[in-house]
Amino acid sequence: MKIAFYDTKPYDRIWFEPLAAEYGYKIKFFDYKLHVDTAPLSAGYDVVCAFVNDIISDEVIDILHKNKIGLLAMRCAGYNNVDIKAAEGKIRVVRVPSYSPAAVAEHAAALLLSVNRKTYRAYIRTRDNNFSINGLMGIDLKEKAVGIIGTGKIGQVFADIAHGFRMRVLAYDPYPAQGLDVEYTTLDDLIARSDVISLHCPLTKDTHHIINNETIEKMKDGVILINTSRGALVNTDALLEGLKSKKIGGAGLDVYEEESDYFFEDLSNDIIPDDDLARLLSFPNVLITSHQAFFTREAMQAIAIVTMENIHTFETGGALDNEVVAH
Numbered sequence: 001m002k003i004a005f006y007d008t009k010p011y012d013r014i015w016f017e018p019l020a021a022e023y024g025y026k027i028k029f030f031d032y033k034l035h036v037d038t039a040p041l042s043a044g045y046d047v048v049c050a051f052v053n054d055i056i057s058d059e060v061i062d063i064l065h066k067n068k069i070g071l072l073a074m075r076c077a078g079y080n081n082v083d084i085k086a087a088e089g090k091i092r093v094v095r096v097p098s099y100s101p102a103a104v105a106e107h108a109a110a111l112l113l114s115v116n117r118k119t120y121r122a123y124i125r126t127r128d129n130n131f132s133i134n135g136l137m138g139i140d141l142k143e144k145a146v147g148i149i150g151t152g153k154i155g156q157v158f159a160d161i162a163h164g165f166r167m168r169v170l171a172y173d174p175y176p177a178q179g180l181d182v183e184y185t186t187l188d189d190l191i192a193r194s195d196v197i198s199l200h201c202p203l204t205k206d207t208h209h210i211i212n213n214e215t216i217e218k219m220k221d222g223v224i225l226i227n228t229s230r231g232a233l234v235n236t237d238a239l240l241e242g243l244k245s246k247k248i249g250g251a252g253l254d255v256y257e258e259e260s261d262y263f264f265e266d267l268s269n270d271i272i273p274d275d276d277l278a279r280l281l282s283f284p285n286v287l288i289t290s291h292q293a294f295f296t297r298e299a300m301q302a303i304a305i306v307t308m309e310n311i312h313t314f315e316t317g318g319a320l321d322n323e324v325v326a327h
């Protein structure tokens with residue numbers, strides 16, 4: 001198998017190179033993302049391997065199909081960036097449905113603790129011999145209500161962590177999990193009663209901008225919003241308004257609606273042309289990480305192993321358990 005691997009970072013090579021050698025596969029690592037202009041480079045390969053911010057539109061699918069790519073192997077769980085309908089009958093699509101729910105849930109918890117107790121600000125202060133604690137006051141999480149939107153694999157681990165903090169756990173999911181120690185309720189009720197809201201649902205047309213002006217209006221004053229799922233679950237304009245009006249007391253964001261031009265890149269010598277991102281970064285109560293919730297040793301290893309297994313199953317004509325199909 002010859003694999004065209006897009007949007008490569010040094011840590012991808014560490015995990016994928018030795019495995020590819022074991023399977024006898026050849027990988028060409030491209031630094032650039034997969035989109036209309038780079039898709040033609042897939043000519044001569046059998047498989048394309050892509051990631052969260054590649055743009056796999058119908059046009060890209062057509063180019064891959066013309067280049068006789070049989071498999072699109074997403075090395076991630078989410079596939080909102082793939083036009084699955086366009087892929088039907090042209091190219092098979094697989095993903096890594098679960099590699100480490102703990103990695104993402106633990107990062108969500110890290111964001112929550114940091115935003116609440118402002119440890120990122122304390123770190124900067126004490127390094128500058130500023131030992132003042134003015135402005136760093138948080139709240140006890142104990143006995144506060146956390147609302148979890150989406151109680152799949154990650155949401156369930158996050159619920160466990162929240163129980164560890166002795167929080168009251170509310171949840172909303174159109175497909176509630178059985179036997180989970182949470183109080184399922186409606187989205188509106190969760191929004192109205194939660195001190196902390198954490199998003200763990202996929203990005204679909206139903207969940208696009210699930211957090212918007214209307215939902216923010218119904219939230220408790222000072223609510224903390226955590227988003228480790230997908231940026232477009234949150235309407236950025238509404239979030240900015242909510243922060244400016246102080247309705248939202250803090251936000252921990254690992255994802256951002258327009259992240260694809262920025263996240264994973266070192267732009268420290270550049271001017272950020274995205275005014276919304278720049279504004280978000282200016283708030284003292286907003287902590288943004290660059291889509292790193294998945295990024296643990298265990299998760300990277302599992303992603304590489306499952307991706308290679310997916311490719312091997314495709315090669316040998318087995319049943320593709322991790323295939324994504326249009327509904």
Ligand code: NAI
Pocket residue numbers: 077078097098101104149150151152153154155172173174175200201202203206207228229230254255291292293294295
């Ligand atoms: P999952 O498929 O196990 O769980 C998703 C849950 O969301 C399901 O229970 C589903 O019923 C629920 N859901 C679907 N529509 C909903 C709606 N309208 N409202 C509320 N809930 C809804 O997925 P998993 O593994 O828990 O991942 C969740 C999301 O986390 C992924 O879709 C992905 O976007 C994101 N993610 C982010 C990572 C990061 O590094 N920041 C890494 C991995 C995943």
